[in-house]
Amino acid sequence: MSDIVIRHAEPRDYDAIRQIHAQPEVYHNTLQVPHPSMEMWQERLADRPGIKQLVACIDDIVVGHLTIEVAQRPRRSHVADFGICVGAQWHNRGVASALIRTMIDMCDNWLRVDRIELTVFVDNAPAIAVYKKQGFEIEGTGKKYGLRNGEYVDAYFMARVK
Structure with a gap:
């Protein structure tokens, strides 16, 4: 496999x-709804304070997406949360791990983020395993x-605390 x-x-x-997020296997494990519009994604991906958008590419094909949102409130400016998805045909190839490692490096070394948070459905065992491998711990259940x-x-x- 290519890098x-x-x-x-x-x-x-x-x-x-947009196409990755539109896959049933993807939106099943996120808070996205089916049939996202191009306009919604253009707005969501526009430059906004505290938001960084990363993509993972294999042979110049976008195969994964991660959004980091650094809290803008002064007393939470050390915190970020993120959402991630990987195209269904690219699961189990290290894409999510590569995106998360890059995000952690950005947070630890460039964004002054000491705490990274996420939510994940309790039945999404593959994602939970990846998060734990990257140092995230379960803090509670909603x-x-x-x-x-x-x-x-x-x-x-x-969450992962630096």
């Missing part, structure tokens, strides 16, 4: 990111956290 290249998302990536396929699903609150 995984991590870089900042660019406007030319918007449709590829009951009926999000609606998925007509049913409420619990989520873990996880």
Whole structure:
């Protein structure tokens, strides 16, 4: 397999990111809804304070996306949260790990972030394993956290503290 290249998302990536998030295997494990519009993604990917967008590419194909959001409130400016997804056909190839390692490096060394937070559905065992491998710990459970396929699903609150 070719190398995984991590870089900042660019406007030319918007449709590829939208298509990844539109895959049922992807939105099943996120808080996204089916059939995202291009306009919604253009707005979501626009430059905004505290937000960094990364993509993972293999052979110049966008195969994963990660958004870091650094808290803008002064007393939480040391905290970031993130969302991540990888195209279904690219699962189990190290893409998520590469994105998370790059994000951790940015947070630790460039963004003055000491705490990185995330939520993950409790039944998403592969993602939980990747997060734990990268130093994240489960801190609690949100009951009926999000609606998925007509049913409420619990989520873990996880964090990594530098």
